[in-house]
Amino acid sequence: MLNVALLMLTLLFSVTALLPSVSSAQPVICEETLVAYAVPKADDSSSNAHYGLLPCHWNSTIDYYINPNNWYGISTAGVVNTITSSANTWDKETPFQVFSYSGTTSRIAGSRDGRNVISWGYLRIGILAITRLWTSGSGVVGADCRLNTYYSWSLSGEPGKMDLQSVMTHEFGHWCGLKDLYGDADYWLTMYGYSTYGLTYQRTSGLGDIKGLQAVYGSYARIFHPHPYPFYSDGTITE
Numbered sequence: 001m002l003n004v005a006l007l008m009l010t011l012l013f014s015v016t017a018l019l020p021s022v023s024s025a026q027p028v029i030c031e032e033t034l035v036a037y038a039v040p041k042a043d044d045s046s047s048n049a050h051y052g053l054l055p056c057h058w059n060s061t062i063d064y065y066i067n068p069n070n071w072y073g074i075s076t077a078g079v080v081n082t083i084t085s086s087a088n089t090w091d092k093e094t095p096f097q098v099f100s101y102s103g104t105t106s107r108i109a110g111s112r113d114g115r116n117v118i119s120w121g122y123l124r125i126g127i128l129a130i131t132r133l134w135t136s137g138s139g140v141v142g143a144d145c146r147l148n149t150y151y152s153w154s155l156s157g158e159p160g161k162m163d164l165q166s167v168m169t170h171e172f173g174h175w176c177g178l179k180d181l182y183g184d185a186d187y188w189l190t191m192y193g194y195s196t197y198g199l200t201y202q203r204t205s206g207l208g209d210i211k212g213l214q215a216v217y218g219s220y221a222r223i224f225h226p227h228p229y230p231f232y233s234d235g236t237i238t239e
């Protein structure tokens with residue numbers, strides 16, 4: 001239903017510089033926002049090419065751990081399969097392997113502990129999730145994502161609950177070096193900075209999301225060649 005007012009909840013990220021001066025580096029955390037928002041009538045804006053890049057990104061494959069403990073009755077396999085699906089939504093769009101799932105953990109996301117962790121935990125009301133990136137120069141050297149236990153979570157887009165895959169796909173976009181977008185035309189992109197109960201469309205990347213990812217990590221060459229016979233390649237065709 002279009003033009004219905006929705007309560008849009010903020011998806012945030014923060015960047016913490018590790019070097020050279022840890023003491024002066026404070027996480028950048030935006031004010032939470034809770035606003036009535038009208039869904040744009042245009043239903044094709046996932047085809048817009050908007051993206052924004054953070055000033056930093058990983059230069060190596062990200063080994064990440066998942067803490068599956070939750071209050072919502074979601075099985076460990078359900079949490080792990082869903083979050084790894086979110087990671088794969090990005091990985092399948094670039095030849096660089098961005099993400100590598102390393103296993104479960106009991107750690108809580110939010111502190112620099114040498115592991116990149118996704119977990120539920122306490123956050124202020126109005127914020128669904130926060131990704132925190134620790135940086136050294138233009139490189140990211142650590143990342144965590146905390147999901148807010150204040151809200152209920154679901155794997156199937158249930159009303160009144162937040163969709164885990166949708167939110168995690170957005171948060172992993174930050175891990176890839178992408179910024180939030182807040183323009184109305186960006187509503188249907190994964191990196192749109194708000195979400196609300198029951199929405200699942202941010203599971204799927206739009207054109208701008210893919211262009212942003214490929215601006216950081218490169219794209220598969222898609223060149224059609226004129227040979228009248230089958231052309232076999234073990235990888236990218238680069239004639």
Ligand SMILES: [Zn+2]
Pocket residue numbers: 011012013170171174179180192193
């Ligand atoms: Zn965000």
